[in-house]
Amino acid sequence: MGKVMLEVNNLKTKYVTRFHEDVYAVDGVSLKIEEGKSLGVAGESGCGKSTLALSLMGYYFAPLHYISGDIIVDGRKISGMKPDDVRKNILGNEIAYIPQAAMNALNPTQKIIRFVEDVIHAHDPKMPKKDIYDLAKERFQILGLPEEVLQKHAVELSGGMKQRTVIAISTILLRRY
Ligand SMILES: Nc1ncnc2c1ncn2[C@@H]1O[C@H](COP(=O)(O)OP(=O)(O)O)[C@@H](O)[C@H]1O
Numbered sequence: 001m002g003k004v005m006l007e008v009n010n011l012k013t014k015y016v017t018r019f020h021e022d023v024y025a026v027d028g029v030s031l032k033i034e035e036g037k038s039l040g041v042a043g044e045s046g047c048g049k050s051t052l053a054l055s056l057m058g059y060y061f062a063p064l065h066y067i068s069g070d071i072i073v074d075g076r077k078i079s080g081m082k083p084d085d086v087r088k089n090i091l092g093n094e095i096a097y098i099p100q101a102a103m104n105a106l107n108p109t110q111k112i113i114r115f116v117e118d119v120i121h122a123h124d125p126k127m128p129k130k131d132i133y134d135l136a137k138e139r140f141q142i143l144g145l146p147e148e149v150l151q152k153h154a155v156e157l158s159g160g161m162k163q164r165t166v167i168a169i170s171t172i173l174l175r176r177y
């Protein structure tokens with residue numbers, strides 16, 4: 001068995017609705033993902049796939065609440081960490097979430113490179129623009145996006161290119177192996 005990058009043990013989370021009802025959307029989920037492997041989760045609409053993905057990141061905000069269980073990312077237990085520490089040290093660096101239809105969130109008035117700069121500067125305010133450009137160019141190319149995309153606006157890109165653009169941006173801070 002390869003190195004385990006993500007391990008989840010008996011994770012339980014819930015939504016608390018504004019009518020104070022509890023919705024147990026993730027109720028005792030366990031999984032392991034090895035380095036270089038992927039895991040697909042299939043199920044009917046509303047069965048809890050998105051909630052599981054959100055819950056896995058260990059960063060909870062209302063109406064979603066943590067109940068119990070462990071989340072271990074690359075050997076580090078993140079369940080039980082302070083939300084601020086998770087946000088600063090884990091999200092974007094160790095684990096990233098790409099929401100469905102995220103491409104629709106690209107602001108049409110900005111060039112793609114601006115989104116990359118925004119994301120990186122939120123974590124590393126001192127990174128020079130040249131370094132950001134070089135990193136963006138490398139990561140975009142991995143996803144089949146030419147360097148020119150960085151100077152374009154979202155309306156100039158096809159749906160697939162926009163989708164790959166948000167994937168590249170969402171994962172730009174992740175460590176390279
Ligand atoms: N903000 C919320 N408040 C209360 N219940 C929610 C909320 N978001 C999702 N749910 C409920 O959690 C369940 C799982 O939803 P979701 O994770 O979005 O499913 P999937 O991604 O598999 O379609 C659904 O029954 C849904 O109604």
Ligand SMILES: [Mg+2]
Binds near residue numbers: 049050051100
């Ligand atoms: Mg979903």
